[in-house]
Amino acid sequence: MAETKTTLPFLLFFSSIPLLLLLLAAPTTTSAHELPTTPIAAATPISPEEFTDPKNFETLNEEKVLGPHELFGNPFGNPDDFAKKKIADDVGTPLDKEIDALLTTDAQHKVEATGTNSLTESEVKAITADGGLKVDAGGAGGGATAFQATGTTAAKGKKAFGTHLVNPTGFKGKWELFCKNTGVSSMHAILLPKVNKVLMYDATIWRISAINLPNGKCRVLDEKTGEKDCFAHSVLLDVNTAQITPLELHTDTWCSSGGLTLEGNLVSTGGFQGGANTVRYLDTCEGCDWREYPTALAAPRWYATQAQMPDGRMIVVGGRDAKSYEFIPAEGTHNPAPTNFDFLTQTTDKDENNLYPFVHLSSDGNVFIFANNRAVLLNPTTNAIVKELPNLLGGHRNYPAAGQSVLLPLKLHGGNHGPVASEVLICGGSAHIDSYTKASEGVFYAALQDCGRMRITDPNPKWKRELMPSPRLMGDMSLLPSGEVLLINGVKRGSSGWGFAREPNFIPALYNPRVKRGERFIELAPSDIPRVYHSTATVLQDGKVLIAGSNTNNGYIYDAMYPTELRAEKFSPPYLDPALEKFKPVIDAAVTPATLVYNQKIVVQFKMTDQQQVVQQANLKVTMYVPAFTTHSISMNMRLLDLGLDSVKPNGPGVYSIDVWTPPDTKVAPTGYYLLFVVNQGVPSEGIWVQIK
Template identity: 40%
Template sequence: MGPSTEWLLYLFVFTYLAFALADLPGTWELLVPNAGIASMHTAVTRFGTVVLLDRTNIGPSRRMLPRGHCRYDPSDAVLKKDCYAHSALFDPQTNQIRPLMILTDTWCSSGQFLLDGTLLQTGGAMDGFKKIRKFVPCDPTQLCDWEELKDAELANGRWYATNQILPDGSVIIVGGKAANTVEFYPPRNNGALLLPFLANVEDSQMDNLYPYVHLLPDGHLFVFANNKAILYDYESNKVIRDYPPLDGGPRNYPSAGSSVMLALNGDYLTAVVVVCGGAQYGAYIQKSIDTPANGSCGRIVATQADPVWEMEDMPFGRIMGDMVMLPTGDALIINGAQAGTQGFELASNPCLYPVLYRPDQPLGLRFMTLNPGTVPRMYHSTANLLPDGRVLIAGSNPHYFYKFNVDYPTELRIEAFSPEYLSPDRANLRPVIEEIPETWLFGEGFNVFVTVPLPVVGLVEVNLGSAPFATHSFSQGQRLVKLTVSPAVPDSNGRYRISCTAPPDGRVAPPGYYMVFAVNQGVPSVAKWVQLVT
């Protein structure tokens, strides 16, 4: 092959790849060039604002607290008087950011929204180890801030724990480093209960941190740690069932896989859990930054009598990927790296390609590669569904402190990824919720009224999406519930009436605030916030 022929071949390959990449679905948007804070923990409130939260002993952030507001910590080795913000409130409608005041260390802590919309935030490191904090959200025109509880603390210190709201609206707090127990908020008289499963990992990596916890529609918990899972009755503190191990090595922190429970629908008796990605065994122990990431996913019907894991491979090996349930019932896998493990400066080869997981497709056809981003999102990055259907992407700080002159710098940019359902060619399918009750009772029937630019063909879904607490590649409390609905009926006002039935009880959808989407031919509306009450 001569030089000219070789050059033409390279040109052909480059041109082909350029056109192929241009055709990939999804678009990216830079919302904020400098948030000032690298968000380690991110949550969307019922007002549509977004809580950004980092650790407090990170040294100077790039956003100051209001004048006269400083935290004082004599044990902080860097800033004993700290006037920098380590939490903030972001408004996606205006792209404005307001600093918030957090006092104790929230490094690798956990969180969950309570039934009244308050964000419960628990644990952390050092002076935050046993702390309980609350953020009562408010309208963006008002001022609200963090409150650190003085009359209650955790029974056990929690670092790398997982929170899950329960059917009665209380919250269970599961695990953490050297905390093989569970406890509840509001606190129960029995304090912390030993859960030996969390200690029964078979290696020194301690891949039982940030366990994957899913509330099943039978009221029990699916708890996954390392490569094993149990069905757990938290009321009696008993393990009901051991699930078969998942092939492919450890998945939890620090091996950095991710997990979702797929949408609940129909009679709500079936729950399917998916676990994807992770580091190769030994990568964390050896501090290997170039060991290829695991590309396998396991899928299990957690409510089956004798379930087995169904295995499939993603287009890319991935660690530190975030799995986000979209309003349609598909799952977006985004962020992360293709080599290394979780931890400070322990990963390489950023995975810039999002992947869409389509659970209703046959095995082997479920993954679709999407349009790549340009910003590496490594350790301590987050992804959260917004009410308008976009996915907010924040964070990435794979260093002990904020660093910028390195290969993978501390990331202060906030982006939004728009799935293909928001593309201009689908705008005529996008419904608008015109009327919906703001409060629902379990099991009650009600009507939702929508408008659609083009006539409705087929069923318009009405789906509830929770607002989870996203951190360390797992969204705590994430949930999507598809309501039982009747076909859309046109009325005299040019609207469509959809008869719906609320979830039957708190096992299917715990009480609290949800984003409600109308979905027409795979295109979701902007969500309305509703409160599900007992």
Template identity: 45%
Template sequence: MGRVETDPWCSSGHLLPSGDLLSTGGNKMGEKAVRLLKKDDPVPKFVDRKDALGSGHWYASNCILEDGGAVIIGGRDSYTYDYIPPSADFESNSKNLPFLEQTTTPAFGPGLHIENNLYPFVYLLPDGNVFIFANDRAISFNPQTGATVKEYPVLEGGSRNYPPSGQSALLPLRLTADNKPVTAEVVVCGGNKPDAFQNVDPRYTQNRVFAPAFYDCNRIIVTADNPAWQKEQDMPSPRTMGDLLQLPNGQFLLINGAKKGTSGWDDAEDPNLTPTVYMPENEMGNRFRELRPTNIPRMYHSSSSVLPDGKILVAGSNCHQFYTYDGPYPTELRVEKFSPHYLDPKFKKDRPVITVGATDKLLKYGQQFKVTFTIASNPKLVDGDVIVTLLHPPFTTHGWSQNQRMLICGIVKFDRNVITAAAPASGKLAPPGYYMLFVSHRNIPSKGVWVQVGP
């Protein structure tokens, strides 16, 4: 890969429409840097650009926009956002976003940071504006001007962003073949009390208290005229620092994290070892299902990713300032693959298999495309038995999957084993780039096929 010249520690990132990876911001000399990794480079290497950004961004979040460019938002002592165009060839720029300063818990003194609003949860909305949730509040804003478009109610109960580190996701966007208006809904789960970090981190206290993380989840329809938070079913166990991953079938997976404490060096205990499926469309009371637990703690600095075969790659966990291999929660270098419930061998005969050569790989906005598949059991299918989903691969770090986005495509025609579906209407729904396409039969997904979506 070659040497990275700038410091990407606790940085952010996203994919360009070309599929190239852009790493943004970081610590110290890396806070204004970007690093480009081209997917077609025969000798992969990061190309660093120092001082490319107009502001420093450490613990920031990226949001891809309708043109394939992205905004890099916030971070420690940063109340601004920068825009990077789709080509990643740009001059430094920066715009103020007062909301970031308004949601920052004041520091106690030089070098002492509480914040509670780092790695804010950000999502591109169907109208092209950006939804941002930080600490316990949310707005949507115009990414061209920075102007606030809508203010949302406070989410009572605690702090949800780093370091209390709850989990959040944009629920799948359900499209129609005739391009009806799309509803966007966001869920926020877990986190901890606003003072949880200062009561456990040794920089603030000698009487450390590992506060229990939250069980609760809350949902809000962000496109509603009068949006309001709705209490969701509680998770089966409390969780901070967990990943909330979008699965190929429209469900989610809660994995990794801890039951007590917060993000930060040595600031959590009681690892949450039990992966849990979240099924937001089920009836209340039947939305969570616990799966087989691991025996490897995955807390601070752990990560996970959904693979095209439907498995989950799980790695990392270093709760300490340096690599530490003794004592509680040693630095973890092992990597695991986790097979979710839908990969149980008993479902093999009912699992769709996409016929790659007879499936469109280039999806144009607003146009129809075809997906060909087979199911070994040859079931008699009725409306709703099969869905076609597009999953944008996220940049997952510190319990936050940036630009994770799923679209359930509108089906135009179903002819035996060939689906004619409608591609998303525009970049406001699906920013241009590479997506994993899946076919799911009664919540059992196929392996994914890489497709490119764009104008």
């Protein structure tokens, strides 16, 4: 059994007061808007002599102080209390003046008079039709418009939304309770390769969970008083057996970030107080536990976003009061200074609304960064902003407004000929700049119902907007192996924060990016468990999605309006309809290579569950999926590649071989572990783990 590394003490910390003060001081910065005159200093090695015994590692966790947007809201009361207050300026989803012309005067009047969106089918089609939502590139989001529609599409308008499978059955998916008690409420989650377990963790600040550390272990919080914390704050969940393995965390991971390395190991960054400057490592091996370095980052990163770069580095962007970015240093070293990023200063408003920025690596090697309602492309090598992109109209999209974003599947070509386009989808959020502040006063604005979609590799990109079936914020968006996008969890009103949301959105939606606007969404089977603040969604190897978490309370509170949630469910999307089982491929892992190199043709062999099924190349694709680190409505590093196919050949009864091209380079597919799927008529196989390097 593999052992945890022991080259440095588990969880390292400065011992001298001068060094501690240096850690807490504001770091110096270099500018990201122009090429630095001198290179960024190399990471500085840290000698073991600078650290002390682990019993002193809780120094920065002693002060029980919450941030300005983590005030404790009343967790009790009536969840329908929002309906008793009439909100005069509850605009829902603002629409552009050009869209106004597509809607009848009667429709405008209906919305303005009733305060609810009861648009007809034809009116919904008018809003979602191609060419219907022309957004001015220079416009500002969230401002007043000639017409403003609120959030919920009426049932009679749902016919405007289409269906996706080649052989649709009407199956809307299925929910199953998988684990009754995960031990910790899943604030953060990621599927780990090799061990095929989901890592879940929340925060250490509450000093409580529903599972103890093994073998009587405890964290010593205060040697003078003897205060201890004997609870686990991170666990591994076996996705087949539901077995829980507790892990030992010391630094506070509250609202942190993460991603996987080339070798499939987790790197976690930031958090609260003593965890804010921390880099943590968890190897994906049986018996491994956390290694933590609390001084590795130059700036505190609370509500920051982490993403992998083409050269293997990981960038960490933003965070509360951190208008900068930096790259994770080598293990056991620390960064001397971050790089200043004025874009984050410019996009901060009275309620912030730019925390957990959306960060996606584009297929051209630039980094797409979206905060609030604005976006830029950053060159991660030169630190230069290479393009300022159009604003996304309608409102505010990042925490605490908490919309969701994905990089849509990257379509590759046989022989890797031609450029690879990158397209971003952003959905939901809030039209109001003060949705958080108002929620703290008991006013819960309707969430946004619109999405913006833009091809960021175009010479002159423009947003195209469309409507979701229902409003959503604090939800999760997951790329499915079929190439569709699942929108799940979240609420229809309010904001992120303790007790600051109402009206859970129980109904998932499925988005097909390959069909025309107006036919891209369908609604799926509802859950009956509210998944509000601090929920997660994790795509699994079998194509199901693990849904866990939800804690809008300051601690573990089980009799609240929305109780701390420890149950985990599995959701089966429509492609897992038992009636479609005959279309399901089964990959032969013994023949398909597990290690890939770039820009090469390989053979993927599979057999059909029903050997009588005739496979046609037009109905086949091979996809590669990067497991996402999910937290706070953001899925970091999530990526799906639709590989280029050359040919499909029969290779025996019900057996086929596909000649498929691996990704062309690390800009399209950063190194690391992926799940590889064969998809037939919209129905995916179970994935197999492959590593590309």
